[in-house]
Structure formats: C-alpha cells, structure tokens
Amino acid sequence: MREELNQGLIEYLAASPSPFHATASLARSLQAAGFKPLDERESWITEAGGRYYVTRNDSSIIAFQLGSKPLAEQGLRLVGAHTDSPCLRVKPHPDLQRQGFWQLGVEVYGGALLAPWFDRDLSLAGRVTYSRDGRIESQLIDFKAAIATIPNLAIHLNREANQGWPINAQNELPPIIAQIVGQDGPDFRALLADQLGREHGLVADVVLDFELSFYDTQRAAVIGLNGEFIAGARLDNLLSCYAGLQALLATDADENCVLVCTDHEEVGSTSLCGADGPFLEQVLRRLMPEEENYQRAINRSLLISADNAHAVHPNYADKHDGNHGPKLNAGPVIKVNSNQRYATSSETAGFFRHLCLENEVPVQSFVTRSDMGCGSTIGPITAGQLGVRTIDIGAPTFAMHSIRELAGSQDLAHLVKVLTAFYSSAELP
Structure with a gap:
C-alpha cells in the first residue's frame, strides 16, 4: 500500500x-x-x-x-x-528584452525560498482567459517542456556568493525563455495563443489575461539509499x-x-x-x-x-x-x-x-x-x-x-x- x-x-x-x-x-x-x-x-x-x-x-x-x-x-x-x-507568477505585461534575450517578468507568490529556483529546468502552467467567436472562455495550459531557466551568476563574478547575498526579485528572477532572433519583438500573448492551439486545438481571437506559474520540470521521486524519502x-x-x-x-x-x-x-x-x-x-x-x-x-x-x-x-x-x-x-x-x-x-x-x-x-x-x-x-x-x-x-x-x-x-x-x-x-x- x-x-x-x-x-x-x-x-x-x-x-x-x-x-x-x-x-x-x-x-x-x-x-x-x-x-x-x-x-x-x-x-x-x-x-x-x-x-x-x-x-x-x-x-x-x-x-x-x-x-x-x-x-x-x-x-x-x-x-x-x-x-x-510558493512560486514565481508571470506579470500581466511580462515581456523583457535584455542583451538579446527574451525574459519574462515575474512576481514572487508566497514565502518562497528563492535561491533554489536558479539553474532549474522550468516550465509554465496555469489558466488563460481569451475571447473566441465573441465569447469569453478560460482554459488550463501546461507547456510541460522545459522552456525557461534562471542562470546563476558565475562564482568568478560574485565572489561573495557562498557567504550569502540578498536576491533582488525584480532584477535577478526574470527567467530566460529564448534568444531574440530577427527584428520581431517578443509577444507573450501570441505564445499563449499558440499553446492553446497546440494543447487544445483552440483558435483564440485575443488572449485577454492569464494566471501562470513557473515550475520545476524534474519529477518527484522516492530517493535515499533505502528509499526513505520522497523529494518533489x-x-x-x-x-x-x-x-x-x-x-x-x-x-x-x-x-x-x-x-x-x-x-x-x-x-x-x-x-x-x-x-x-x-x-x-x-x-x-x-x-x-x-x-x-x-x-x-x-x-x-x-x-x-x-x-x-x-x-x-x-x-x-x-x-x-x-x-x-x-x-x-x-x-x-x-x-x-x-x-x-x-x-x-x-x-x-x-x-x-x-x-x-x-x-x-x-x-x-x-x-x-x-x-x-x-x-x-x-x-x-x-x-x-x-x-x-x-x-x-x-x-x-x-x-x-x-x-x-x-x-x-x-x-x-x-x-x-x-x-x-x-x-x-x-x-x-
């Protein structure tokens, strides 16, 4: 059992x-x-x-x-x-372009331990509200694949890292989701419309709003020398x-x-x-x-x-x-x-x-x-x-x-x- x-x-x-x-x-x-x-x-x-x-x-x-x-x-x-x-929630207007990377602005939800969020394979899930044929509808989405990460700063550039340092949630937590190629700017709502099509076969007229959280794609597991623990x-x-x-x-x-x-x-x-x-x-x-x-x-x-x-x-x-x-x-x-x-x-x-x-x-x-x-x-x-x-x-x-x-x-x-x-x-x- x-x-x-x-x-x-x-x-x-x-x-x-x-x-x-x-x-x-x-x-x-x-x-x-x-x-x-x-x-x-x-x-x-x-x-x-x-x-x-x-x-x-x-x-x-x-x-x-x-x-x-x-x-x-x-x-x-x-x-x-x-x-x-506790998690990282995507902001309403999240698109960021910095140094040729597409990042998403996030808000810390709850009393999260922030340091473990770095260097993880992250995905995105939650609820999306959209209009279709004049009607307002909502649907759950889950990208499932690892689409983002928050890389740590190398120890060579932050020699005090192991002595502990405050994490600035505004500047240091936006996950990287892609490199920007070409002249087109990032459009997160267009990405969500594409996901609705891929996951549910829906064609949204307009993505109106969303409540989405990043999460670690590593599955929970029974671990320990004798299987004593559940990690997840x-x-x-x-x-x-x-x-x-x-x-x-x-x-x-x-x-x-x-x-x-x-x-x-x-x-x-x-x-x-x-x-x-x-x-x-x-x-x-x-x-x-x-x-x-x-x-x-x-x-x-x-x-x-x-x-x-x-x-x-x-x-x-x-x-x-x-x-x-x-x-x-x-x-x-x-x-x-x-x-x-x-x-x-x-x-x-x-x-x-x-x-x-x-x-x-x-x-x-x-x-x-x-x-x-x-x-x-x-x-x-x-x-x-x-x-x-x-x-x-x-x-x-x-x-x-x-x-x-x-x-x-x-x-x-x-x-x-x-x-x-x-x-x-x-x-x-």
Whole structure:
C-alpha cells in the first residue's frame, strides 16, 4: 500500500503544476469514483448517501459524502488542506528584452525560498482567459517542456556568493525563455495563443489575461539509499490534498464527510475561494439552510487541518525546541501554538492522539522555539470563520517552500490511514 500511495502522489504532483491543475486532478479522481459535480449557479438536489463536489475559481474544491443521519444530529468530519504553493507568477505585461534575450517578468507568490529556483529546468502552467467567436472562455495550459531557466551568476563574478547575498526579485528572477532572433519583438500573448492551439486545438481571437506559474520540470521521486524519502515540488501542501482524497475515497462508513482544498493559503487565504473567504460556509449553509440545524451541526463537527510540519533537520537541529523535533517517517505531527497560530486544543489533540493510537499510527508534536516566530495554516482561519473545533496536523517535511521539498516515504501512508479512520470513526468528542 505504501509504495502504491507514494507512486500515486508522484503522479498527482506531476499532473498538478498549478492550483488550477491540482483542483482539476482532484475533480477527475472524485468523478471517477462516483462523486457528482455541483454548480454553484444552479439549484442543488442532494440526498442521503450521495457523494458530491463543487469547485470555485477552478482552484478550490469541496467534496462531501452525506450519511443517512441528519447533519444536525451527527455533525461533519472535515479535512482541510490547500492547493497553492510558493512560486514565481508571470506579470500581466511580462515581456523583457535584455542583451538579446527574451525574459519574462515575474512576481514572487508566497514565502518562497528563492535561491533554489536558479539553474532549474522550468516550465509554465496555469489558466488563460481569451475571447473566441465573441465569447469569453478560460482554459488550463501546461507547456510541460522545459522552456525557461534562471542562470546563476558565475562564482568568478560574485565572489561573495557562498557567504550569502540578498536576491533582488525584480532584477535577478526574470527567467530566460529564448534568444531574440530577427527584428520581431517578443509577444507573450501570441505564445499563449499558440499553446492553446497546440494543447487544445483552440483558435483564440485575443488572449485577454492569464494566471501562470513557473515550475520545476524534474519529477518527484522516492530517493535515499533505502528509499526513505520522497523529494518533489509542491509537497506543501499537495501531499495533504492527496492524502485527504485517498482517505475520502477509501471510507465506506455511513458518515458525513467533507474534504476542502482551498487556494491562496500561502498569501493569507483572503479571497473568494480561500479559507478566509465564504466558500466553505456557503456550501455548508446550502446543505443546512435552517440556522438552528446549521449551528447544531457545526457544534457536533471537527476539522482536521492538514498542512506540512517542520521536521528537525540534522544540520540545523538548534532551530527546534529540544523536546519538539518531529522526525521523518515517524508519523503525522500535531502542531501546537498558544498564540493561536495553530487551532489545536487539548480536546482536539487528545482526540487525534487517541485516533492514532487506536489505529497503530505513530504520532508526534511540534511547538516552535519560544524565541522564533510561528507560521500558520487554514486551521485558525476556518475555526474563526465557522466556529468549528479544529486540530492542526501535518506530515513532517524538510525544505518547506523550496522548489523541491523532502518528506518521509512512510508518512503519506501514516497520514492516509489516520484520516481514513477519522472519516469512519463512530464518535467525535
């Protein structure tokens, strides 16, 4: 099972170079498993025992299974994750001509580690909006081939490089995509129109706009002398999206189960499709239009917010609290912060720890050093929006927010096992 899950994650990462593609990949898997798509613009007819999903902005998705018992009596078992990862996004007017090269201006999305982006074989993917025969349409594209790179400056010209130097995102990050030949200037929108034709057989009248991200073309892989690790891009947080999906597909219990994977977590989640927006609440209220039933259901529910955790790095062990250094391949990590950067309480942590023990899944804890700041997740945001009890957990990871991250090859199976048990558990606290 472990090898099958790891290979499935590798394939999912390859198919998901952008939040749009990650959401489309989840939707395809859900539909293949019998989940019915719902349209927010239409009336919904749902029934007990039904399985459904809905997307918003093409980059966020909520899937749910309805049990036979009323939501107000049984509550909901929710697993939350996010579809976005730090990256380089193409600017609206990106064309640059410098020293005979065609480059694209980029904006840093989220808290990216910038140095690893240099000297990589990069491609481009995302959503393009265009007009065709008088109609405005959108389509996902993925160049797939390595079309760009950001070369480092040679050590001979930057003798202080190994002592560390600040990277200027405006001047030093524009990827090179071609040499300019002839008199014609670069035209990125024309390039996108050509890609729409090559990839989808579409003839666009005008490319109106786009949301495109560069990504590393090197596939994820199981590595290590004994295959102990998974290395790949976007493990934060597509590993959790994939784990939640596999758990939802594996459950055959008569429970009310929800998987919510939202965009824009890396930039604060405040958007129409982010965790700090109305998406989840609006979906749940359509299922429970009566206010009292909605409030009763929320107070019988529990959310597991799954987002990767910082494993203790052997070269930087002093960056962790001495009693809270999660290890790779040692199970999911309960994340705690007294200042509510994580939403974990003793009640929700106790429930999750008991669930792990009952299902023979190892479990760990993380608290940041008292003299360091702490990141956050969708957990506190969703708890604050809905008033739902929440625990923040995640798979231990190295190099979070790098272009290539590292996780343990056993931890995906651990996470899927406990999330499957959660979806099937008979009692919530």
